[in-house]
Each structure stands twice: as C-alpha cells, then as structure tokens.
Amino acid sequence: MSDLEAKVGGSTEELVIEASEALRTRKASRIERIGDHLRNEWQLYVMLIPTVVWLLVFLYKPMYGLQIAFKDYSIFRGVAASPWVGLEHFQTLFGNDQFLRALKNTVIISFYGLIFGFPMPILLALMFNEILAQTFKKTAQTIVYLPHFVSSVIIAGIVITAFSPSAGIVNTVMGWFGIDPIYFLTKPEWFRPIFVGTGIWQEAGFQSIVYLAAIAGVSPTLYESAVVDGASRWQMMWKITLPSIMPTIIIMLIIRIGNMLEVSFEMIILLYQPATYSTADVVNTFIYRQGIQGGQYDLAAAAGLFNAVVAFVLVMTANTISKRYSRTSLW
Amino acid sequence: MRKFTFALALMGSTAITAPAFAESHLPIVEEPLELTIHMHWARAQGYGPGGDTSKIYPVEEVAREKTNIHLIDQTSGRNSTDQSEAMNLLLATGNLPDIVGGAKVQQPVNEYGPQGAFVPLNDLVEEHAPNIKAWFDEHPDIWNAIAAFDGNVYYIPYLPDGKYARAWFVRQDWLDALGLEQPDNVDELYDVLVAFRDQDPNGNGEKDEIPFFVRDWEEVLRLLTLWDARSTGADVYHQFYLKDGEVAHPYAQEAYRDGLANIAKWYEEGLIDAEVFTRGSSARDYLLGENLGGMTHDWFASTSGYNIALADKVEGFNFIPFLPPKSVSGVRIEENRRIPMKPDGWAITFANEHPVETIKYFDFWFSEEGALLANFGVEGKTWDMVDGEPIYKDEVLNSGQPVNSQMYLEGAQVYRGYPQDYRYEWQWTRESAREGIELYDTEDLLVEQFLGVAFNEEEQAVYDKYYPSIVTYMLERQQAWILGSGDIKEDWDDYVETLNKMGLQEVLEVMNSAYARQYS
Numbered sequence: 001m002s003d004l005e006a007k008v009g010g011s012t013e014e015l016v017i018e019a020s021e022a023l024r025t026r027k028a029s030r031i032e033r034i035g036d037h038l039r040n041e042w043q044l045y046v047m048l049i050p051t052v053v054w055l056l057v058f059l060y061k062p063m064y065g066l067q068i069a070f071k072d073y074s075i076f077r078g079v080a081a082s083p084w085v086g087l088e089h090f091q092t093l094f095g096n097d098q099f100l101r102a103l104k105n106t107v108i109i110s111f112y113g114l115i116f117g118f119p120m121p122i123l124l125a126l127m128f129n130e131i132l133a134q135t136f137k138k139t140a141q142t143i144v145y146l147p148h149f150v151s152s153v154i155i156a157g158i159v160i161t162a163f164s165p166s167a168g169i170v171n172t173v174m175g176w177f178g179i180d181p182i183y184f185l186t187k188p189e190w191f192r193p194i195f196v197g198t199g200i201w202q203e204a205g206f207q208s209i210v211y212l213a214a215i216a217g218v219s220p221t222l223y224e225s226a227v228v229d230g231a232s233r234w235q236m237m238w239k240i241t242l243p244s245i246m247p248t249i250i251i252m253l254i255i256r257i258g259n260m261l262e263v264s265f266e267m268i269i270l271l272y273q274p275a276t277y278s279t280a281d282v283v284n285t286f287i288y289r290q291g292i293q294g295g296q297y298d299l300a301a302a303a304g305l306f307n308a309v310v311a312f313v314l315v316m317t318a319n320t321i322s323k324r325y326s327r328t329s330l331w
Numbered sequence: 332m333r334k335f336t337f338a339l340a341l342m343g344s345t346a347i348t349a350p351a352f353a354e355s356h357l358p359i360v361e362e363p364l365e366l367t368i369h370m371h372w373a374r375a376q377g378y379g380p381g382g383d384t385s386k387i388y389p390v391e392e393v394a395r396e397k398t399n400i401h402l403i404d405q406t407s408g409r410n411s412t413d414q415s416e417a418m419n420l421l422l423a424t425g426n427l428p429d430i431v432g433g434a435k436v437q438q439p440v441n442e443y444g445p446q447g448a449f450v451p452l453n454d455l456v457e458e459h460a461p462n463i464k465a466w467f468d469e470h471p472d473i474w475n476a477i478a479a480f481d482g483n484v485y486y487i488p489y490l491p492d493g494k495y496a497r498a499w500f501v502r503q504d505w506l507d508a509l510g511l512e513q514p515d516n517v518d519e520l521y522d523v524l525v526a527f528r529d530q531d532p533n534g535n536g537e538k539d540e541i542p543f544f545v546r547d548w549e550e551v552l553r554l555l556t557l558w559d560a561r562s563t564g565a566d567v568y569h570q571f572y573l574k575d576g577e578v579a580h581p582y583a584q585e586a587y588r589d590g591l592a593n594i595a596k597w598y599e600e601g602l603i604d605a606e607v608f609t610r611g612s613s614a615r616d617y618l619l620g621e622n623l624g625g626m627t628h629d630w631f632a633s634t635s636g637y638n639i640a641l642a643d644k645v646e647g648f649n650f651i652p653f654l655p656p657k658s659v660s661g662v663r664i665e666e667n668r669r670i671p672m673k674p675d676g677w678a679i680t681f682a683n684e685h686p687v688e689t690i691k692y693f694d695f696w697f698s699e700e701g702a703l704l705a706n707f708g709v710e711g712k713t714w715d716m717v718d719g720e721p722i723y724k725d726e727v728l729n730s731g732q733p734v735n736s737q738m739y740l741e742g743a744q745v746y747r748g749y750p751q752d753y754r755y756e757w758q759w760t761r762e763s764a765r766e767g768i769e770l771y772d773t774e775d776l777l778v779e780q781f782l783g784v785a786f787n788e789e790e791q792a793v794y795d796k797y798y799p800s801i802v803t804y805m806l807e808r809q810q811a812w813i814l815g816s817g818d819i820k821e822d823w824d825d826y827v828e829t830l831n832k833m834g835l836q837e838v839l840e841v842m843n844s845a846y847a848r849q850y851s
Contacts, residue, residue, distance in 0.1 A: 074442075074443070074446060075419050075422045075423050075439075075443070076422050076425075076443040076446050076447075076448045077446065078423070078425070092796060096800055097800075098800050098803060098804075160609050160611075164606055164609065165605055165606060166605065166606060183605065183606070183608075183814070185608070185609050186608055186609075186810065186814050273608050273609075273810060274803070274806035274807045274809065274810045275608065275807065275810035275811055275814055275816075277803065277806075277807050278807065281803075289799060289803070290799045290800075295415070295438070296795055299795075
C-alpha cells in the first residue's frame with residue numbers, strides 16, 4: 001500500500017480507496033482470467049503435453065544418471081549400487097594435458113564458428129529477400145539448403161577429395177598459379193579453417209530459413225511508407241528489415257552461445273588424424289576416445305557434466321547482457 | 332541383487348549334486364530343455380538366419396535333435412549393429428538370458444563375471460566338458476589368455492583356425508617389364524620401389540606410379556619390421572608386444588626410432604603413397620584399377636581376387652604375394668597373423684538355472700560331430716563326408732554366393748564358442764591365394780602374439796588413467812615424423828622423456844604384473 005500512497009501523494013482519501021479497490025478487483029480477476037484462459041484455450045495446452053512429457057522423460061529423468069560422474073560406475077551394479085568416488089573423475093580430466101588442449105580447441109573452433117558462421121545465414125536471408133525473380137530465388141535456395149540434408153560421412157568424403165594433394169580441386173587450382181600442392185588434412189594449421197568452412201557451407205543455407213521467416217513477418221506497410229518517402233532498397237534493408245529481425249538474431253545468438261561447446265564432433269572424427277589432433281581434438285572427441293571407446297562412462301559423464309555447466313553459464317551470461325542492452329531475451 | 336544371490340545358491344547346489352560324467356552323452360537331457368540366448372554379432376543381431384528370430388537355423392534344428400536343448404532367442408539391442416552397445420544395454424537392464432554370446436563378449440564378461448554376472452566355468456569344464464578340456468589341455472596359453480583377472484574363465488571363445496592373414500603383394504608384371512627380381516631384402520625392396528617410381532612401369536609416359544600403398548594407413552607401419560622394429564604385438568594396431576618374455580611397447584624401442592626414420596625418408600622420397608593417411612578403404616580398388624599402385628601389404632584372400640577382377644581392364648595385370656623381405660639384420664618375419672582366439676564366443680549368466688546342462692551343450696560343439704556341424708552346416712545338405720574329409724557340395728561352392736555368407740544363413744560359422752576348421756575356408760580359397768599361403772608356409776615367418784592380459788581393478792584404473800593419453804601422443808608424434816614435421820632422431824630423447832612423464836612405466840608395470848599372474 002505504501003507504494004500506492006506514495007504515488008497518489010497528497011490526494012484525497014477517496015482517491016486512495018478507489019485505487020486500492022481497483023487493485024483488489026484486478027487481483028481477483030487475474031485468477032478468474034487464468035481459469036477462463038484454460039477453459040478457452042485447452043486445446044493449446046493439450047498440444048503442449050507431448051513436449052512436456054518428452055522433456056521430462058528424455059531430459060529430466062536422465063539427470064538421475066548424472067551422479068555416475070561422481071561414482072565408480074559399473075553397468076552391472078547399476079547407478080545406485082556403484083560406489084561414490086567424489087571428484088576423482090574431474091581431477092583425472094583436469095590433470096590431463098590432452099583434455100585441457102581439447103577444451104582450448106573447442107573454444108577456438110566454436111569462436112571461429114561464431115565469428116564467421118553466425119552472420120552467414122543472416123546475410124543469405126537478406127540476399128534472398130532482395131531477389132525478385134521467383135524461379136532464380138527458389139533454385140538458389142534449394143542449392144544452398146541441399147548440403148544440410150547430406151550425411152556428414154559424404155560431406156567428409158567430398159572435403160577429403162576436394163583437398164587431396166593429387167586429385168583435389170583446391171590443389172589443382174593452386175597448381176595453375178604455380179603453388180606446390182599442400183596435404184591439407186594432415187596440416188594442423190589448416191584443420192580449423194577447413195572444418196569451420198565446411199560447417200558454414202553445410203548449414204548456412206538451412207539456418208537462413210529462420211531469418212527468412214522473420215523477414216516475412218515484417219509488416220509491408222513499413223516498406224510501403226518507406227517507398228513513399230523515397231527510401232532506397234539499401235536503406236530499407238538497413239533501417240527496416242535488419243532492425244525488425246533483430247530480436248530473432250539475438251535469440252539465435254543466445255542459443256548459439258549456449259551450444260558453444262557442442263562442436264559437431266562426428267565431422268571432426270571423420271576429418272581428423274593423429275597428425276592434426278593438436279588443433280582438431282575437441283572435448284567431445286576426447287570423450288569419445290577416452291570414455292566411450294574405452295568404456296569409461298563415468299569419466300565421459302563427468303566431462304559431459306562439465307560441458308553442461310559451462311553451457312549454462314554462457315547462456316545465462318549472454319541472456320543477461322542481451323536483456324540489459326537490447327531488451328530482447330530468452331526469458 | 333536378491334535375485335542374483337538366489338541364482339548363485341541354486342547354481343552351487345546343482346553343481347554339487349549333478350553326477351560327473353567322464354564322457355559327454357547325447358542327448359544331454361531326456362526331456363527337451365529350453366535355454367534363452369543373447370546372440371549379437373556382425374552378420375546377425377539375434378539367434379536366427381540373418382537375425383530373423385522367427386526362423387530357426389537348419390544347424391539349430393539338428394543340434395536340438397541331438398542334444399534335446401533348444402536355444403530360444405532373447406537378444407538385446409537388436410536394432411543396433413554395435414555389439415558393445417547391445418551388451419551394455421543387456422547388462423544395464425539386469426534381465427539376463429541363460430546364455431550370452433556373439434562378438435566382443437570377452438571384455439564385458441571378464442569385467443562383470445567377477446562381479447557376479449557370469450558363472451565361472453573352470454570347475455564346470457573340468458567336470459562336465461571333456462571335449463573343451465581336451466582342446467585347452469593342448470592350448471594352455473589360450474586358456475590363460477581368456478581368463479579374467481581372478482583366474483577364472485567366464486566364456487568359451489570362438490577359436491579361428493589358419494595362420495596367415497595379410498601378406499606382401501607386388502605387381503609381378505611391373506617387375507618383369509623392368510627386368511627386376513622380387514625383392515629379397517630391405518635394400519632390394521628400396522631399389523624396386525625407386526624403379527617403380529622412376530622407370531614408368533605402367534608405360535603411360537607419366538610419372539604417376541605410387542610404389543607402395545595401403546588401405547589402412549597403419550599398414551605402412553609393417554615396414555618397421557624391415558628394420559627389426561615392430562608395429563604391434565597382436566591383430567589390432569599399436570598394441571603391446573612380447574620382448575624377451577616381457578610386455579613392452581613397440582613405439583618406445585630404439586629400433587622403432589631407426590625404422591620410423593627410414594619410413595619418413597621413404598615417404599619424403601615418394602616411395603610411399605603421399606595421401607596414405609586419407610586415401611582410405613578405396614585405395615586398393617582405385618590404385619590397382621587405374622594401374623597406379625605397385626606394392627602393398629593386405630589380406631591374402633581379398634587381394635588375390637584382383638587378378639581375375641582386373642584381367643580385362645589392365646593388360647597383363649599380375650598382382651601376387653611375395654615373401655616378406657629380410658630385415659637389415661637378415662630376419663624374415665610376417666608380423667600379421669590370424670589370432671588363435673577371439674574375444675567372441677559365449678558365456679553362462681547367473682540367471683541360468685541349468686549351468687551343468689549348458690556346459691555340456693557348449694561341449695557338444697567341441698565334439699567331432701558338433702564341430703563339423705558348427706563349421707560346415709548340416710551333413711547331406713551342404714556337405715558330404717568323402718574319404719574322411721568334409722567336402723562342400725558343388726551347389727554350395729558354385730552358387731555365386733560366398734560360402735561364408737551361405738554358412739551364416741545355415742547357422743554354421745556363427746559366433747558360438749567353437750573351434751573353427753580351416754578346411755572350411757581352404758575349399759573356397761582362390762588358387763592364387765592358396766599358392767601364396769603355401770609360399771608363406773615354406774618358412775617359419777610368424778612371431779609370437781601378445782594375447783592380452785586381464786587386469787584387476789587397481790591395474791585397470793592405472794591403465795585407464797595413463798594409457799589412452801599415451802597412445803594418443805605416440806600416434807600424433809608418429810604421423811608428424813612420417814609427414815616430415817620434426818626429425819625422430821633429434822626428438823627421440825624428449826619423446827621418451829615425455830612418455831615416461833605421461834606414465835608409460837606405470838602402465839608397463841601393471842601390464843607385466845598382470846602378464847606374470849596370467850601366464851606363469
């Protein structure tokens with residue numbers, strides 16, 4: 001009440017009573033409104049149920065198993081009966097130079113992916129939006145979407161062939177300019193550009209769909225009035241399209257940052273060699289070699305848990321920053 | 332857990348009360364007895380033809396008739412082709428069938444057997460399985476090799492027969508064209524490879540020949556044996572090996588330093604395929620088909636097939652096995668051989684209420700009758716006994732289908748625990764491969780295999796802590812040296828020091844203590 005009094009300041013008593021009266025009815029009607037809302041929109045909530053169940057079954061229930069990160073896990077003894085070992089697995093991880101190297105590589109590769117990979121789908125979407133000829137637009141879209149639907153194994157095969165020193169297109173073209181062939185896939189310094197580039201080529205097209213959808217949602221009246229005011233297409237893009245899809249961009253960026261440590265490791269496994277481990281080995285491939293292939297599920301769980309904690313911190317930080325400076329946020 | 336102790340008690344009592352037979356008698360039981368089985372391997376995820384468990388193998392029908400024991404499928408993870416995954420799934424559910432079999436059972440069985448998931452077979456074999464006992468009495472090392480760290484044996488393995496796996500192959504027509512002999516030692520080998528590189532043996536006027544190529548890049552490391560080093564001690568790459576009765580790692584030996592320095596030199600000179608690390612499994616098809624590759628180290632059976640396959644495409648094509656060249660010290664070895672026991676086979680779980688009947692059933696497959704059934708299928712259907720030898724019928728040999736694929740559907744050559752019979756494979760081995768195998772048999776080329784050790788929990792913890800990182804480091808350095816970044820002779824002391832810092836000595840210590848316990 002003191003807030004209200006402060007606001008009304010030195011007004012008359014009647015006003016105060018009236019205002020508090022209004023507040024009370026609003027409170028009561030809020031509960032009523034939720035009830036009404038549920039009654040009227042129950043179909044929507046029914047449709048929500050499968051997702052909630054999915055979340056509970058596949059994301060919340062498995063959290064029970066996270067405890068094996070602190071246990072000496074035996075499949076046969078089960079999660080509950082395996083003995084506790086405290087932080088031993090975490091000590092093993094952080095005492096391992098190769099894990100630290102993998103962590104460093106993960107951050108660097110993700111960072112490259114963010115810097116070079118994140119803007120690409122936005123650029124693509126803006127460019128598609130400017131294409132007027134429908135046939136050309138559709139064809140171009142199909143071509144850039146296509147790599148997304150091709151299996152990683154095949155993509156890796158294409159990459160290996162393209163960068164082959166004897167028959168690869170890259171070395172052939174370099175040969176025209178008198179450059180000696182390079183055996184790219186065994187050179188640590190070339191691994192990250194090739195990997196990040198492959199990722200962009202494979203996914204940028206498909207990821208642009210989200211932005212195209214956002215662009216489609218921009219009110220045409222904005223463009224119409226801009227045309228009346230004599231704005232150029234370039235100005236419309238900068239002043240209307242981009243600001244309008246900014247919330248989508250921010251949300252995508254936050255999600256992307258949350259997935260920073262999730263480098264698509266199947267592609268790395270297909271492309272790396274012991275010779276390129278020094279730049280290519282990431283946390284997930286390290287877990288795969290050490291944990292899954294070696295059957296050390298507890299160690300793998302510890303590394304996975306660490307990944308999840310870092311991801312959580314990253315998402316929270318990005319969200320908070322975004323909320324403060326752009327008023328767009330995930331929650 | 333209660334279920335488990337109950338079953339153990341039950342098993343104990345049956346083992347004590349059951350009478351001990353000196354010989355196995357058929358049928359094993361008077362009334363038909365049903366036992367459930369998990370059978371997961373590459374060719375079939377489930378106990379039925381091609382994994383179709385609604386059908387019964389012809390071999391199983393005969394086995395039922397003879398033993399009165401009926402195997403009923405209860406395979407977990409049938410939608411996965413990964414045996415370890417299926418096994419882990421099975422163990423995690425805790426609902427174990429009577430028998431667990433298939434590929435890669437050794438590691439889980441020896442890890443969870445001592446925890447009570449599987450029944451130790453030592454006493455059961457001793458008392459009820461005369462055929463299995465007789466086989467292992469002749470091969471005590473293999474009995475030691477399959478044991479878990481507690482000294483018990485928990486599974487009966489699939490025991491492959493035959494000696495050779497991979498061999499050295501050379502384009503004999505290229506040698507003839509250049510007027511060269513097959514290389515007999517490492518220096519001659521070098522000269523031949525140089526000639527292949529420089530003298531245009533394929534005669535197309537271009538210097539496009541690739542003197543030495545391989546499908547798996549690790550096969551390049553077989554060249555190490557030419558400088559008296561080793562690349563591995565078992566049938567998987569980069570393994571420990573036996574050096575003067577002790578377990579050692581091949582990549583920490585001085586001979587390895589010299590051998591790898593030479594491989595690096597050969598790589599730099601273009602004698603080894605420049606793209607060896609990324610060429611992959613199609614290397615052999617591509618390089619032979621395009622008339623580019625001169626020499627390789629690969630499987631007898633599949634590599635000898637190219638003479639027929641490429642007869643029309645490459646004129647005069649003749650790719651034949653030759654004896655391993657002598658090393659710098661004059662020793663001739665073929666490092667790669669078939670392993671005498673596999674991690675595949677079958678085991679009895681704690682849930683099995685008939686362990687005695689089950690071991691007698693396992694023993695049936697080691698009897699003469701059972702082994703023939705397991706190797707060749709049903710007599711009269713796929714083979715006949717001719718002068719005391721099992722001979723496949725013509726329609727099996729000439730059906731156009733590989734004989735092994737036919738056998739898998741019959742229920743023969745399935746990954747039970749059984750002794751394989753090389754006569755099965757010999758009958759459908761190509762003439763050129765047979766000649767090669769006979770050539771390799773003229774000398775004693777094979778080296779002792781390291782069959783692995785079973786760690787106890789402390790040893791396992793030491794191994795798990797250090798070894799994965801060590802082997803990663805070894806391979807990183809190895810490839811770097813071959814590719815010419817760094818010089819192994821200069822880097823050697825640092826390399827050895829780093830290995831020791833990473834715990835190699837600790838790993839060797841647990842290896843050797845486990846080895847001494849298991850094989851002494």
